[in-house]
Amino acid sequence: MGDDEVTYTTVKFHKSSDLQNRGRADEKQGPREAGRRECLVPWHLIAIPLGVLCSILLVTVAVLVTNIFQYSQEKNELQRSLNNLHQEKSTMQNDSYLKKEMFQNKSIECDALKDHLSSLNRTLNRCYQETKVVLDYKQHRGTSxxxxxxxxxxxxxxxxxxxxxxxxxxxxxxxxxxxxxxxxxxxxxxxxxxxxxxxxxxxxxxxxxxxxxxxxxxxxxxxxxxxxxxxxxxxxxxxxxxxxxxxxxxxxxxxxxxxxxxxxxxxx
The missing domain is CATH 3.10.100.10 (Mannose-Binding Protein A, subunit A)
Known part of the structure; x- marks a missing residue:
């Protein structure tokens, strides 16, 4: 009876030691595999939002660059329009000055023409008087x-x-x-x-x-x-x-x- 018990005890101990060894092995390997499994899930979850975020940032940068380029073009066009307006204003001022000067010259010419017209009227009156004398004189001779x-x-x-x-x-x-x-x-x-x-x-x-x-x-x-x-x-x-x-x-x-x-x- 004693031998059977020892033998049984020995077999049982073997099994328990194997189980313990396996348990220790599982304990040694378990955390690594578990860690690996736990680490794989968050990276996948993080990569997708990061990709979406990067895409949004790229689109935002592209929109900003486009807006900046359009703003630069509009600014240049406005600057050109402003320069054209300045030139037109300068031209109008010059035209106004020239018209004013021309008007003054025309006024002077008009005064000169008035004087000339008065002189012609005086000459015309003289001509009328002299012609009337000539014609009347000849009419007295019987020719009319x-x-x-x-x-x-x-x-x-x-x-x-x-x-x-x-x-x-x-x-x-x-x-x-x-x-x-x-x-x-x-x-x-x-x-x-x-x-x-x-x-x-x-x-x-x-x-x-x-x-x-x-x-x-x-x-x-x-x-x-x-x-x-x-x-x-x-x-x-x-x-x-x-x-x-x-x-x-x-x-x-x-x-x-x-x-x-x-x-x-x-x-x-």
Whole structure:
């Protein structure tokens, strides 16, 4: 009986020692494996939020950079607009100054023109008095003509309504101490045409067959500076003036007359 008990006790001790050894081994290995298992779970849980946070930070940085770039562009555009406004303001100030200066110059010119107009009016009055004396004097001799007169520059013109042939107009002007019209330049030509009605008027331009060219009364050459076509002598050798043209016709046609007299030819 004693041996059986010892044997049993020995077998039981073996088992318990194995269990103890295994338990110790488990105790030694258990904390490491448990630690590993415990450590693996939090890192996974932390990595996901960290990734999300990094993504949010990257998006935030990208948005900030974009906004900063747009702000910089807007700032540059505003600066350019401001510079343009300054330039426009400066230009407007210069224009205003120039307009003011121009207005002052125009005022001075206007005053000068007023003085010149007064001088012309005085000359016109003198011309009227002298012309009236000439015409009235000749009318007392029994020759009367119907017409009107006016002055331009240094000339006075008398438009005779009575229609005559070319030589008749020349003689009528001569009877009143006047001369058949001679046009000096294009400005005078345009001015006279503005004063005309629908009549045609003989003027002092005639074709000289002996010299083969057009001449004004007094043998003055016909100037091409008048910017008009030279009349063709085949259609007529005497020139007339109308509201629209300077032309020529048969000298025996009956037209009105234009006489002239220079102011420096009047007696003082």
């Amino acid at each position: 003509v119907e017409g009107h007169w006016f002055c331009y520059g240094i000339k006075c013109y008398y438009f005779i309504i009575n229609k005559k042939i070319w030589i008749g107009c020349k003689q009528t002007c001569c009877d009143h101490s006047l001369s058949l019209l001679k046009i000096d330049d294009e400005n005078e030509l345009k001015f006279l045409q503005l004063q005309m009605n629908t009549n045609n008027y003989w003027i002092g331009l005639k074709y000289d067959e002996t010299k083969g060219k057009w001449l004004w009364i007094g043998d003055g050459p016909f100037k091409h500076e008048l910017n008009i076509t030279v009349p063709n002598p085949k259609t007529g050798k005497c020139a007339f003036l109308s509201r629209t043209r300077l032309d020529n016709d048969n000298c025996f046609k009956s037209y009105s007359c234009i006489c002239e007299k220079r102011l420096d030819k009047f007696p003082d």
